[in-house]
Amino acid sequence: MTTDEAYTYTTGLRLDPRSANPDGWRVDWADGPWPVKVYSGARRLPLRPDGPPPLAALHRLLHGGFAVSRIRTDPSGGIAATPADPRPHHGPEVQLRRPVPSGGAMYPTEVYAALTATGQVCHYDPYRHELTVLAGGDAAARLRAALHLPTEAAPAAVLVLTSRFWKNFYKYGDFATRLGLVDAGVALGRAARLARAEWEHAEVRTVFDDEAVHACLGLDGEEENAWAAVTLGPYLPYRADTGGPDAPPRPALLERSRTVRRSDRFTAFQRAAREDTSTAAPARPPEDAVPATAPGPVPGDAGPAAAPGPVHEDAVSAAAPRPVPGDAVPVGPVPLPAPRALDLLAAETAARRFSRGRLFTGAEADGEALAGVLGQAAEALRALAGAGADGPAGWAARTRLYCAVHRVRGVPPGWYRYAHELGALLPVGEGTGPGSARRVQEALFAASFNAELAAFTVHPVTPADWRPAGGPRAYRAQQLAVGAAIEAVTLAAAAEGLSGHAVLGFDVTRIDTAYGLDGGADTDGGTQAQICVGAVRPDPNWEIAVMPR
Template identity: 50%
Template structure:
């Protein structure tokens, strides 16, 4: 009798080389002839024609009040910025200034290039209809699809009696970033989803009732539940499902006569580009990852045996204060070079560690694994009581360990040198936080592990920028930098770990352009 053949692992050396190339050489992600068609870009929000709509506001009653608080603090358009010059939109390959719209809509979370590719689909508590969340009008658009809650339960393997409350599914519409960044979207969109996931999880945990997170699931099956079955060019895929709020009652299937007609999604772009390597990675990510044995990666090498630098006790910032949630800003940030208190550095690092611990505790599968193995490093430029240099954060002791034998007063210059586009002045920041993870995700036997790795990076970025805002500082996140140079500075080369993200933090000059907050109707 013939033995059954064992399928080859989906994750292979070619896909790993592709994802490592996105980290180490962002400017080489796209072919030399890559050009951005600015006139044919997508709308900044998904636009529907028709459909039943439910407005969310501070006066929303019952279960909708929790949805209002969670979505308004994460995905809703909360500020409007005026820039008479139309901003300077550039890609790593074509740094030629492009004049965009003078008025830009901004959300409470940072997003690479202000593209906001992460979308949210909602199954409200005690309902069984799928809604799409519109951040522009802060409303739910009913998609006319019933039975979603039961399908999601079965697909995610939830127990029949397990409470879920509201169900929020985060997806990515890749074209919203791909039209500008091309293949680099494979990394940018995953980190963007992690930023949104970190913020939504933070807000959901503040609501009554349990919060439960699922990632690493069969993406195609969840997309089918929502009625957004991915086309062959992989335009939209789900990343995470979050259940929160008080347990819902019985979600009976809606009577066919009461189900509204589905709306029609509109697309502004006439031509949607594709990339074979990008599509291959996203198709491979539709299948769940298989946990490794033993665990992926190890720890970065221990720093030299030097005395740790103790940090001041972290403060307890009001992270859920609506003013703090809306203050997060990075565009146009010009650092002043002012020194900051040690307590500010301690608060930012402690908040990020808490966020990663929360993701590891609430999540399951590869997301929890990567959150537990994500590390924080710090280049100190101007922090009172801490000598400039390269450090690794020790969360248990709340201290810094120098990764080199000597202080490095020129570390700020190195951070500036590593920047691939001179869009701001990182050398005048007070400190720069770098996020590192184990690099090789192939032991998981599924490229979805790469996506989960980047989700953890995004969750840490969200916490760092939010804590900086609470300290009345600015956090400017960057993904496009010389990762090899920074790896060498922290002595991570050949360690199995590598730097994945960078956030410069410090005081900034007053912005000459006006930006005002808005409230939903």
């Protein structure tokens, strides 16, 4: 697949995901995969708060981001469907949930850890909350070399995030090309956030020797691909770890599904991305985009520092609302109140994160909640922009946050771009006025929840054409940055006591037009995701918390 062919393919996934699969595509619900990757046998390392370093820190990071942390009960089995196959299907009565959102609760992202002190390479088992040892000796050193990390010093550990294709391809088909990347971006955003809190240093890498990384992890590149790595802690001199404990023979991998399908286009795109050697980083962002550097610790992970700087009178007056005739709403910056202090690292915050748009009440949100959600998302993008030199960093710097306000106290309904440096919303496109909620609802391809009853909707926007940044690997990096923005929006919404429901299956052309992104001032810009945020009524079904052993 050439770069232009890959662009045509991925553009179709954004513009009309309903046409991603051929006519007659159907989901074999009875033959779906397990929600976790299952190895049989092998030595296992328990993760506990009182474990040795770095296992104790890995316990906190992995449990806070990837463990099966909740069990949801639904006597009806829920109703599963896809836009291309709308026939209802009753799912299992018991569903496993994790701290991060995932499209269709498929959780295709797998996590591996390279432990510098012991030389071991492990797979994280989210069901048992433990590490399965895959290799020992110098395995960790070989993996770091494959990731193009320095050889003279090493961090305490390195996480590698992969996507196991069948875990969401079985339901979404070719649309899993995009959805799997965004899912991995959500996981990357959470891993980087928790790593910064635990080690005060996290570096993100997405450009590496894919084939060598897969060999170190024992992966078949046609089935599972490594997409990102996160270093945990500063680089320190270390003794060569070739004398670490050897692992037993690589454990057997079990698969529930009798038949694992794949499409030619999906396989061709993944192969092209693996073979692409570009850095995947776009050109320097425009001046009003999120800054590309992160000044030290990330504000907002633990409190009031998340607030944007004060809105200076001269800054606002320079673009003050202009008088307009009649009763029209003035156009110009809409200052937001200072956000509340939000603790996005608290276990209670992650426990409250859920995607329950079908339970939106239509209640009004206050301006502080809107400011907090947008501010935290902007800071997350700023942090990712400063977390490394390759792909996602550049795309995070080029990602802007647009917002459709439906019912927020003190903010007129309408279409806006968020200006973090001003702590304000800038009317764009169709500007202020009623109707944004109805437009967002009508743009959904599958009316599976009440988007119209959300208080506001956040749309991450990037340049739509990723080819100037490189080949298909640039598309990977773009979608990873989009996922990181989704992670921050949904987590901040939970901290505000609201639900953030993210979707990719919507009519982006209608939303782009409302924002004035149809080839106007924001050349080649386009919405990449939609996160509806609002208050929800109590869920009639139980969710039971899972405590680590």
